[in-house]
Amino acid sequence: MAEKKKTKASNVIVWAVLGLLILALGGFGVGQFGGSLSSVASVGDREITVQDYATAIQGEQRRLQQQTGQALTLQQMQVFGLDRAVMERLLATAALEEEAETMGLSVGDAEVAERIRNNPAFGGIAGGFDREGYTFALRNAGLNEARFERQVRDEAARELLQVAVAGGVQVPDTYSATIASWLAETRDATFAIVSVADLDGGALAPSPEEVQAFYDANQALFQTPEIRNITYAWITPTDLADAVEVDEDRILARYEELASEFRQPARVLAERLNFRDQATAEAALTSIAAGETDFDTLVEDRGLTLDDVDQGEIAAADVDEAVASALFALEEPGIAGPVATDLGPALYRVNAILDATETPLEDVRDDILAELARDAATRRIDAARDDIDDLLAGGATLEEIAAETDMILGTIAFSDQSEQPIAGYDAFRAVAATVAEGDFPELESLSDGGLFALRLDGIDPPATPPLARIRAAVEQAWQEDTTARRLSEAADALAARIEAGETFAEAGLTAETVTGIARDGRVEGISADLLSRLFEAEAGRVLAAPGNANRAYVLRLDAVNAADPEAPDTAELLTAIETQLRGDLTSDLFDAYGQAVRADIGFEVDQQAVQAVQSQLLGGH
Template sequence: MLQTIRDNSQGVIAKIIIGFIIGVFALFGAESIIGGFLGGNNVASVNGEEITEPELAQSLQNVMAQMGANVQDFDEQLLREIALGQLIEDRLLMQAAESSGMTISDNSLDRQIVRTPQFQVGGVFDPDLARRTMGAQGFTAQTYRASLSQQMMMSQLANAYASSGFVTDEAIERLAALELQTRDFRYLSIPLGNRTLGEAIPADDIRAYYDNNPAEFTAPEQVSVNYVVLEKDRIFDEVEVDEARVRAQYEEERDAAVANIERRASHILWELGGDASQEELLAIAAGVKERLDAGEDFGELAREFSDDVVSAEDDGDIGYTDGSVFPAALEQALVTLEVDQVSDPVVSEFGVHLVKLTEYDAQEYPEFDEVAERIERDLNSAEVDQLYFSRLENLANLAFETFDLQAINEELGLEIQQSEYFGRSGGSSAITSEERVIEAAFSDDVLVEELNSELIELSDTRAVVLHLQEYRPEALIPFEDVRAEIAVTLRGQREREMARELGENLMAALDSGEDISGQIASESLSWIEREDVRRNQADVNIEIVRNVFQMPSPEASDPVRRGFSLNNGAYVLVELQAVEDGNAANMPEQQRQQLTAALIENQGRMSFDALLRNLQTDADITGLELDPGVL
């Protein structure tokens, strides 16, 4: 009873559950609710609990939506198995939560619902909006509460396991030894140079490379399309709104704003239904009213007398109303009050009230000159929207009814443009880089039947229709066109080989105890010394650091050597001289806390994964055959 008043008026208690709403809508959407009434084929059973085809269809839609535009690249059966696997996991978790005795109280559900931003207007819970939002997703209030309860229970179970991890000081020490480990080393970097300068690349090698690597020199299939573009922004120049329309809209908005009066109220409530009768409560309320008239504080008396303990803690405040939020008796009383005035005792279906008007907000609307530009802009946009959508519909019809773009050009005045040639990976222009344009250009309708494409809406303000101009099939590029390119490639390969050969020779000389300083100088190279380098050292090439930390620790005073090529072709010779393990005592407190939290989170995740595996192993799951890797 008291909750109803607060649900309709208190704006500070409704801000948390949006994540639950999204999850519930995604998991228990309209199709699964309706499917429960209409029936359908069962596709699987989890410990005797059936999963229906409509539920699987909804889960499949959610999986496809998460994967986005590239979903067509995946096998449909695999996607179906993934969707079913998710449903089975949810069933197992729900059954585990129920068997563990987990429940969600009605009060918890109420709190989550009234704190849902989707159910609020101006930060205040609106029951009508809540019912409409639930209905739009295929829920009644009862089915929504049931779905939300299940989602909260599964989250409660997951959180219980995810937060169960712990970490010892010994584990922190071991990780710190690795995380804070430093290494001393020196290295030679042998870059690509001009070692092959003056050395001709044999013509036979160039030809052999061309013959052995046809895929590198095969131009993919390409198309060029003609297209027309409908853009909303171009319509603005066609629209003009006269002052009479602007003034009429101003009058309408002003009348609506002035009529929108908000009042804020506080109350002291004596709830009906106890030992005292209504007459006795009225007498008590009248006595408190006399004390208020004598100057006592409303908030203090609310805390002393009000049965609405939540609002009493806030001096009796029950929020704002536009005349439709509170019970009718309270609304009628508020109309007669001045700010800070308290009503005589008022009786509603909830009990006996003393009502105080704390704020009165009668909207003042600005003068015409202050808002005329904005109104003109709004009217202009509305008319442009109407014209755009009308032409959009006309464009879609013409694209379907005609066999080229000429009729569209004549009727809608849209310029026929021609694209560059582009392949299935797209082109360089704004149009041909659009994925939906590429898909349409290579569709059977456009490519094979040579029909207009369907209307392609690139955004809310831009649409395009295509027609094939020319198709170029996949073809091998002539040898002469790529001869020079191949020569450059082969020369680069030879430069890499020579850099590697030099590096390997230098390392072999070092291993045999030779002095290589002369060779280094002749190649204009020099050792680079680095000390106390960490894994995340920013001023050393990341490839070098990664290789250094993969090397074994040196024994005694003998360095460990390794040679490797970088992605840019340079060859690096490294001498690892010393390794110093890290110490947790030297770890900053913030880093220690972050490391501890990461370990706990990882252990909690592993515990939850183990729970799922055990539930799957012990469960009786029948129905559609699943790939073992899906669950």
């Protein structure tokens, strides 16, 4: 059966986003640890549940994979001590939550609701909050609404505690100025390109003996990867979505279900800065009106950033009546307040006023249709899972499975370089890389709700083709290698002549001078590595470096330019450095505070419970 092409991409689909959320919450096979096992550690009266620990471990695995591009197993994490680091973070978080509760720090229901509504993972087709999707995502992640909302409230309380502990951190002026001066230094340089035309005899052609010698010495360069010849059967919701018929009444009903997303009330984009009392808030407003200060300065003076005070989009229903009256009384962006809030009197800066909007059905019909069709296709695949499993258990071949079900048969010569659509799924790659000849095909899940099963038909081991078959490639590799070596040697010789006193012209080179090269700057054609060497050299030094197979460089450092403290760019850099350093110091201070709190409250770790969770996670892989 011909393989179907997988190139059609869906539009914004709610369930796909919710599926990613479920992954982020660790909702696959985490919640059933059985028996009386409920927690792995405790800090004071606060427990760290097995679900919390398993979710954190899986979240760390996903974070590391995103950063490195490689999936780490739990065993590899244990070797590097990453599992212990996860536990340390959970203990610190629990200690800070316990401390915040002891101190009576909390936020109101309105703040919790606002954070949940503004979470894009709970967004529907039109981007607004999807109540049904919220419930669905939490249920599939093994959470209930009360528990998740308690987590949101605890997180908000920790943020309040962090502002209280580390909000006034300042960076020493000399420290930030020294870093800024170092970063803002520039260089002036003269450089020239050494090309193949500058080599004696130009490009060379290899003799048969040289080709043979190069092939014999560099066989690994021409080796083909191991090829795993695989037959597979698979199906995805995309394969079935086009064949699913969706009634127009169902599209209209879904549109009405999501009416709150398609009919947005008037909103404002605002920031909030709280004050300890009404008099202080009114004094700040007076200073702003008089032009003596501004909102940004007030935020900075408190050791905060604009991210700390950002409230996002606010509708009248999201806040207390007094706050809504102040915000929506403005006819244009500006300052509102002081107004009473749960955290004391506050000034709001309204940055934009958004009119109420309504999205007609015709604008979102295709998106709703795609969502419903994909949902129906996913349910159809789920319903077929048991039947396909039964066929495999009964000894049916993949060819027979494809003939009797919606699954599609295909073959792949699998390696790390495979680019067929099914090779883009991590789950398929993991099984394909480890399956052995004779293994019975098993039904596996794909990240988009699809299914697959595969069979290893044979393995072609890595091999170097005979020279006769790849002679052209060997000759090209020899030429590139030889030319690069000759260019590097020529550049070294020319650099030595120039450093000894010759000009670029006397050395037969056409030079170009570039001034004001920044430390993170770029010069067309010159590698970042060579520019980095330039910033390590002394004025007058001449450097030589390879470029690519067809060129090399000779470069002279003409001048080292100190940073101009009065330049606007330097001032901006200094501000950015101070912000970064303040963030780092704040984080370090808060971490130290968390450790002290944990030590004061006391904690216990149940190593047997930890090992039990890890064993189940290992078993799940």
